[in-house]
Amino acid sequence: MPNDQASSKDSQIPTNLRLLMIIEEVVKRGVSVRPVDLIDVIELPKPTIHRLLQTAEAEGFLQRDIDGRSYGPGDRLRALAINTMSSERVRTARLAILKGLTEEIGETCNLATPDREGMTYLDRVETKWPIRVQLPRGTQVPFHCTASGKLYLSSLRSNTLTGVLSARPLEKLTEHTITSPETLRDELAKTRQRGYSTDNQEFMTGMIAIGVPILSPNGRLLATLSTHAPVMRCSLDHMKEFLEPLRLAAKKLSELNGNQ
Incomplete structure (x- = not known):
């Protein structure tokens, strides 16, 4: 039976x-x-x-x-997701949003998605300034010391985050890199509360960044939208003035993803 x-x-x-x-x-x-x-x-x-x-x-x-x-x-499913998001029709509309944002704030803008070992740049539009950091599409950057990566970590459940932070030592890339899991947890709690993340020369000396999440209709983090600039041109406090246009662009990107 x-x-x-x-x-x-x-x-x-x-x-x-x-x-x-x-x-x-x-x-x-x-x-x-x-x-x-x-x-x-x-x-x-x-x-x-x-x-x-x-x-x-x-x-x-x-x-x-x-x-x-x-x-x-x-790996195969993640590659499928990236290829789907990179389809020509979707990417054309996405790049138009990124270009408009870059022109408005005057700095390079990046779209990144989480991968197994770090955040992968799905798309980016470069600033017209001659001094800029070159991180081409497809570049993978660490979770713990980048604006995009800290946004992703802040979205994880507590037990999952514990597993990530305890898997290996946090690599020190600059004198400002957070290498203490406890200190990073505090930073991620602030990120979660305020809804944006920062990179204060933690990934590269002389470079700062700020990022906001791109969310699905049910509030899950799909990707991150961030901008970065050299400290000789822009301070972190000044960069926070970009939050409103960043959030507006993130909302458009979220709606674009929902209409696929």
Whole structure:
């Protein structure tokens, strides 16, 4: 009898949709997901859920977490997400927003997305000033000492953040880099409360940055929008005057993503 019930339940969802639905649910949750978390949502038997998760892991779309039981996005799924966001139609509209922002504030603007080891620049528009920092599209920067990275860390759940901060020592890149996990936690709490992040020469000596989140309709961080400049041209206090146009541009980018 139980086998008949499982078989009936298993047949309710078309075979070619099952794996896609599981991947969709993992991405939607934004945290590592255990097989038991998917059973009630996907409404497939436990053995089927396990088999589909193992298939997605083997093909690189999902990746098993450190606990050995839960799953998160794999390299192939992250590449798919970036390629989707970089499609020509979407990218044209996105670059128009970035160009308008860069012209308004007069400094380089970056769009970054979280990856496994750091933040990856998805797009950027350079300032017209001759003195500028060259970080081309595709560059990956650390989480702990960049405006974009600290925004991402501030969006993580407490236990996930603990895992990230305890995984390895925080590398000291400049004399201003925060290398104490406790101090960084305090900085991330401030970031979360005020809704923006700063980089006060923590990634590169002589460079400052400020960033705001690009959120999904349900409030999840999708990407970050930031601007940076050399300290010889701009102070951090002056850069905070860019927050209003940055937030307006982030709202437009969020709406653009929602209309894809």
